Amino acid sequence: xxxxxxxxxxxxxxxxxxxxxxxxxxxxxxxxxxxxxxxxxxxxxxxxxxxxxxxxxxxxxxxxxxxxxxxxxxxxxxxxxxxxxxxxxxxxxxxxxxxxxxxxxxxxxxxxxxxxxxxxxxxxxxxxxxxxxxxxxxxxxxxxxxxxxxxxxxxxxxxxxxxxxxxxxxxxxxxxxxxxxxxxxxxxxxxxxxxxxxxxxxxxxxxxxxxxxxxxxxxxxxxxxxxxxxxxxxxxxxxxxxxxxxxxxxxxxxxxxxxxxxxxxxxxxxxxxxxxxxxxxxxxxxxxxxxxxxx
Amino acid sequence: xxxxxxxxxxxxxxxxxxxxxxxxxxxxxxxxxxxxxxxxxxxxxxxxxxxxxxxxxxxxxxxxxxxxxxxxxxxxxxxxxxxxxxxxxxxxxxxxxxxxxxxxxxxxxxxxxxxxxxxxxxxxxxxxxxxxxxxxxxxxxxxxxxxxxxxxxxxxxxxxxxxxxxxxxxxxxxxxxxxxxxxxxxxxxxxxxxxxxxxxxxxxxxxxxxxxxxxxxxxxxxxxxxxxxxxxxxxxxxxxxxxxxxxxxxxxxxxxxxxxxxxxxxxxxxxxxxxxxxxxxxxxxxxxxxxxxxxxxxxxxxxxxxxxxxxxxxxxxxxxxxxxxxxxxxxxxxxxxxxxxxxxxxxxxxxxxxxxxxxxxxxxxxxxxxxxxxxxxxxxxxxxxxxxxxxxxxxxxxxxxxxxxxxxxxxxxxxxxxxxxxxxxxxxxxxxxxxxxxxxxxxxxxxxxxxxxxxxxxxxxxxxxxxxxxxxxxxxxxxxxxxxxxxxxxxxxxxxxxxxxxxxxxxxxxxxxxxxxxxxxxxxxxxxxxxxxxxxxxxxxxxxxxxxxxxxxxxxxxxxxxxxxxxxxxxxxxxxxxxxxxxxxxxxxxxxxxxxxxxxxxxxxxxxxxxxxxxxxxxxxxxxxxxx
Numbered sequence: 001x002x003x004x005x006x007x008x009x010x011x012x013x014x015x016x017x018x019x020x021x022x023x024x025x026x027x028x029x030x031x032x033x034x035x036x037x038x039x040x041x042x043x044x045x046x047x048x049x050x051x052x053x054x055x056x057x058x059x060x061x062x063x064x065x066x067x068x069x070x071x072x073x074x075x076x077x078x079x080x081x082x083x084x085x086x087x088x089x090x091x092x093x094x095x096x097x098x099x100x101x102x103x104x105x106x107x108x109x110x111x112x113x114x115x116x117x118x119x120x121x122x123x124x125x126x127x128x129x130x131x132x133x134x135x136x137x138x139x140x141x142x143x144x145x146x147x148x149x150x151x152x153x154x155x156x157x158x159x160x161x162x163x164x165x166x167x168x169x170x171x172x173x174x175x176x177x178x179x180x181x182x183x184x185x186x187x188x189x190x191x192x193x194x195x196x197x198x199x200x201x202x203x204x205x206x207x208x209x210x211x212x213x214x215x216x217x218x219x220x221x222x223x224x225x226x227x228x229x230x231x232x233x234x235x236x237x238x239x240x241x242x243x244x245x246x247x248x249x250x251x252x253x254x255x256x257x258x259x260x261x262x263x264x265x266x267x268x269x270x271x272x273x274x275x276x277x278x279x280x281x282x283x284x285x286x287x288x289x290x291x292x293x294x295x
Numbered sequence: 296x297x298x299x300x301x302x303x304x305x306x307x308x309x310x311x312x313x314x315x316x317x318x319x320x321x322x323x324x325x326x327x328x329x330x331x332x333x334x335x336x337x338x339x340x341x342x343x344x345x346x347x348x349x350x351x352x353x354x355x356x357x358x359x360x361x362x363x364x365x366x367x368x369x370x371x372x373x374x375x376x377x378x379x380x381x382x383x384x385x386x387x388x389x390x391x392x393x394x395x396x397x398x399x400x401x402x403x404x405x406x407x408x409x410x411x412x413x414x415x416x417x418x419x420x421x422x423x424x425x426x427x428x429x430x431x432x433x434x435x436x437x438x439x440x441x442x443x444x445x446x447x448x449x450x451x452x453x454x455x456x457x458x459x460x461x462x463x464x465x466x467x468x469x470x471x472x473x474x475x476x477x478x479x480x481x482x483x484x485x486x487x488x489x490x491x492x493x494x495x496x497x498x499x500x501x502x503x504x505x506x507x508x509x510x511x512x513x514x515x516x517x518x519x520x521x522x523x524x525x526x527x528x529x530x531x532x533x534x535x536x537x538x539x540x541x542x543x544x545x546x547x548x549x550x551x552x553x554x555x556x557x558x559x560x561x562x563x564x565x566x567x568x569x570x571x572x573x574x575x576x577x578x579x580x581x582x583x584x585x586x587x588x589x590x591x592x593x594x595x596x597x598x599x600x601x602x603x604x605x606x607x608x609x610x611x612x613x614x615x616x617x618x619x620x621x622x623x624x625x626x627x628x629x630x631x632x633x634x635x636x637x638x639x640x641x642x643x644x645x646x647x648x649x650x651x652x653x654x655x656x657x658x659x660x661x662x663x664x665x666x667x668x669x670x671x672x673x674x675x676x677x678x679x680x681x682x683x684x685x686x687x688x689x690x691x692x693x694x695x696x697x698x699x700x701x702x703x704x705x706x707x708x709x710x711x712x713x714x715x716x717x718x719x720x721x722x723x724x725x726x727x728x729x730x731x732x733x734x735x736x737x738x739x740x741x742x743x744x745x746x747x748x749x750x751x752x753x754x755x756x757x758x759x760x761x762x763x764x765x766x767x768x769x770x771x772x773x774x775x776x777x778x779x780x781x782x783x784x785x786x787x788x789x790x791x792x793x794x795x796x797x798x799x800x801x802x803x804x805x806x807x808x809x810x811x812x813x814x815x816x817x818x819x820x821x822x823x824x825x826x827x828x829x830x831x832x833x834x835x836x837x838x839x840x841x842x843x844x845x846x847x848x849x850x851x852x853x854x855x856x857x858x859x860x861x862x863x864x865x866x867x868x869x870x871x872x873x874x875x876x877x878x879x880x881x882x883x884x885x886x887x888x889x890x891x892x893x894x895x896x897x898x899x900x901x902x903x904x905x906x907x908x909x910x911x912x913x914x915x916x917x918x919x920x921x922x923x
Binding site: 036037099102103106108109228235267280281284 | 416426583585588596
């Protein structure tokens with residue numbers, strides 16, 4: 001294998017990893033705070049892509065990328081809160097919250113998916129590339145869009161990390177994630193924080209959708225694959241810290257990239273799921289996990 | 296060992312037989328092949344959902360690979376029957392064990408994990424299965440699947456002929472067989488181990504339930520049936536498509552399971568028919584159909600977490616409440632004279648905090664030299680049970696007795712508030728106060744014995760004495776309840792909400808005496824009794840302050856007599872004899888020779904004599920302990 005192809009595969013893996021990191025961090029925020037797994041995360045990713053397309057693309061409103069990303073952020077944040085109020089809130093105090101929310105979020109995904117089908121139709125759409133051209137580093141040429149994606153994802157994750165680590169609201173969210181009862185006794189508004197965490201997660205999913213929409217075709221079921229990848233990443237890395245899914249995402253992206261290159265396209269998902277099953281069986285809290293739940 | 300009557304003696308028999316017969320004659324009434332097609336699909340999905348219920352509902356294993364296993368069953372049929380040319384019937388039969396084998400690979404991660412992680416690992420497992428199917432396109436046809444799978448036929452008769460009648464009956468037999476087998480499994484030792492592991496893993500293990508064997512059996516059995524269903528489905532639609540692995544079919548089967556109700560077997564079977572027909576009738580709505588079904592799932596989860604089966608149970612409870620309270624209202628007016636003839640004492644209705652209560656009270660009179668006596672009847676009985684005592688004591692004592700709420704001709708109460716020993720004692724207090732009765736003897740039978748102990752232990756000085764008959768005093772509920780009673784099947788009947796005809800007779804005969812002219816009136820009261828009164832009374836045993844009663848029996852200064860029939864089928868006599876009684880008359884329980892659970896009823900002479908002697912002794916000297 002030549003150095004060029006190795007670097008090519010490597011860079012592809014890093015781009016995938018960056019996107020997976022964004023998807024998985026959103027999923028991890030909900031899991032660690034609310035203690036549930038959101039199977040609508042994939043539908044959120046698709047919805048974000050559609051909203052971005054609607055606002056930014058020339059065929060629709062044509063307001064450009066800045067407006068597109070901002071609209072996705074705001075609308076998805078609101079949609080996330082609305083979704084949480086309808087599909088999660090009624091079960092918050094129930095014993096069977098885990099199973100119940102698996103079912104309601106699956107149902108929510110079905111509703112969102114079909115609503116998107118009704119609104120935007122089955123025809124595939126694509127968001128125009130965020131940056132044109134290529135940048136050559138050494139012997140390899142990187143596409144400008146890939147570089148832009150990596151930079152934007154890093155910025156968003158950095159911002160989300162700052163939000164959770166440094167702001168009062170973010171710290172309250174982490175407190176709720178660590179111990180709901182104690183946080184309530186300290187006077188934190190837990191229902192509000194739950195809603196905010198869900199909104200944040202949905203906004204991150206929407207952004208991820210926007211970026212994936214610029215490299216792949218958007219259709220109503222386009223969230224299914226990202227959901228599975230985010231699931232693998234979150235399990236693989238655990239949710240011990242905000243950064244665990246990010247590292248895990250990079251590993252998963254690279255493994256996927258190299259598996260496709262060496263073993264073929266069809267083997268990559270099976271490989272990843274097998275990896276996840278092994279990690280789950282040996283260390284259920286994930287590669288970077290420990291027992292306490294936090295953000 | 297929990298008591299479950301054999302199926303043919305339960306309330307489920309008639310509805311099941313009616314449904315089976317209706318499904319069996321259906322093709323003779325309707326010959327529309329499309330309708331038969333829908334029913335065939337519904338029967339297949341009934342097997343898929345009911346077998347999932349074994350692992351998901353009964354086992355509490357959040358196993359989300361079940362629908363993928365259904366797909367594996369379809370592919371197993373396809374590969375066996377088409378690629379290897381195996382006889383289609385044999386291929387369906389083999390799909391079961393093949394899928395069970397595939398499912399058993401999940402046991403290791405499932406054993407290691409809990410809750411959410413089981414969901415994730417089983418979803419991952421189903422994705423791996425999907426990816427294997429997709430990637431092995433030379434065997435499975437890859438993304439385009441397998442088509443023109445062999446169909447079922449016998450001697451050249453193709454089952455799709457005559458409006459799919461062959462397929463209809465094959466599906467019918469498979470469904471009845473699978474659901475029946477699943478039902479039997481849930482009631483077998485394996486089924487009980489499965490439920491025990493779900494409810495309390497460590498306790499179950501401590502009692503010798505092997506976790507890995509049980510989990511493996513759960514997964515394999517549940518997969519076996521879904522494999523058979525998959526094999527049959529493959530032979531029917533004649534296509535094996537990777538779409539079945541998708542989230543769409545998962546949501547469909549999940550909605551059948553949840554709308555039906557988890558842990559019920561029957562619920563998902565009923566829901567399969569409803570959901571499949573509903574979903575087909577909305578086929579013209581396009582995406583709206585999926586949206587509406589998803590909304591239905593969420594609504595059921597929010598408003599009826601127990602599913603359709605929960606609704607059925609609620610309706611049944613409502614019907615029982617209405618029937619029993621109408622019966623009480625009718626008898627209150629129409630049979631007043633009959634009751635007065637039996638008891639010889641006038642009846643009145645008294646309003647209490649727990650509804651209107653039917654009370655008999657002969658009222659104070661000059662010749663009533665002894666203290667008043669309050670009689671408290673037992674579970675599923677009525678105040679007329681004490682007719683022999685009324686006749687014997689009415690000349691010398693003022694006698695009071697009443698029907699408990701939900702019993703006799705009293706009103707039904709609210710289950711949460713009224714049907715427990717504490718509320719029963721409250722009612723007794725209220726009635727004594729309203730009638731102005733002071734320092735009575737309290738005689739309690741069975742459940743009434745608990746009520747009597749609860750009532751008197753609150754303020755022993757306010758009572759002349761207490762007698763229990765057919766009662767095992769408790770220290771710790773429910774442990775002592777199990778210890779103090781004879782672990783025979785009929786003790787379960789005392790807490791069973793719905794009794795079948797046969798169970799009614801069993802309970803009434805064991806509680807009093809076999810049916811005769813004299814006991815017929817008591818037997819009728821079992822059917823009148825609000826089933827919730829039995830059920831809630833037992834489940835709320837733990838709210839009573841039992842140690843206080845025990846303290847009273849051990850060291851209180853109130854005269855106590857324990858009079859049990861020596862042939863009582865409910866009581867554990869050794870447990871009662873070993874209790875640390877203090878101020879008990881004679882220093883030990885008084886056995887009534889030949890007495891059953893209601894010795895005052897079947898041996899009235901002996902019982903009345905003993906009761907009279909106790910009253911005399913207690914009136915003479917409250918501290919029986921010192922005089923004994």
